[in-house]
Amino acid sequence: MPTIVVDVMPKAELLDPQGKAVSGALARIGVESFTDVRIGKRFELTVEGEVDDDVLATARRIADDVLSNAVIEDVVGIEVVP
C-alpha cells in the first residue's frame, strides 16, 4: 500500500533542546563529526488504494493543520512512497 511521508522539523530559529541533548551525548562519547543535531518528526500515512490529487491535497492540509504546529514547526517534506 502506498504511504505518504510527512516530515516536520522545529523551526530553524528555535532552540531544539532534544537535539542539543543528543549533540552533547555525542560529544561525550567522542563523536565529533557533526556540528549540530536537530530532531523532528516523521509521519507515515498509509493510503488504501491510489494516491490521487485529492488525497495529496488532504495530506498537505492535515500536515499544516494537524501534524505540525506552525508556531514552532515547519513541514519540510511531503513525499509519496509507492
Place this chain on the structure above:
Amino acid sequence: MPTIVVDVMPKAELLDPQGKAVSGALARIGVESFTDVRIGKRFELTVEGEVDDDVLATARRIADDVLSNAVIEDVVGIEVVP
C-alpha cells in the same frame, strides 16, 4: 553545509499509541483518506566539510547505537542532503 538525515520508525509489530491518537483525531474531523498513521523521528546531523565514507560510517553507527533503540525502533533511512 551538508546534512545527514536519519529516519527512525517504531517497529511494525509494535503498537504506536501516538500514531493511533493522530489516526483517531483525523477520523473525528472527517478525514478518511488514511488507514493508518505511524510516527517516528527524523534526525538532521549537520556536517562541517565533506561527507566522506568515515563520516557516513559514523552516522550509521550512531544511528544504531545512539539515535534509535533497536528493541522498539528501526532505522529506516540514512540519506545525505548536500
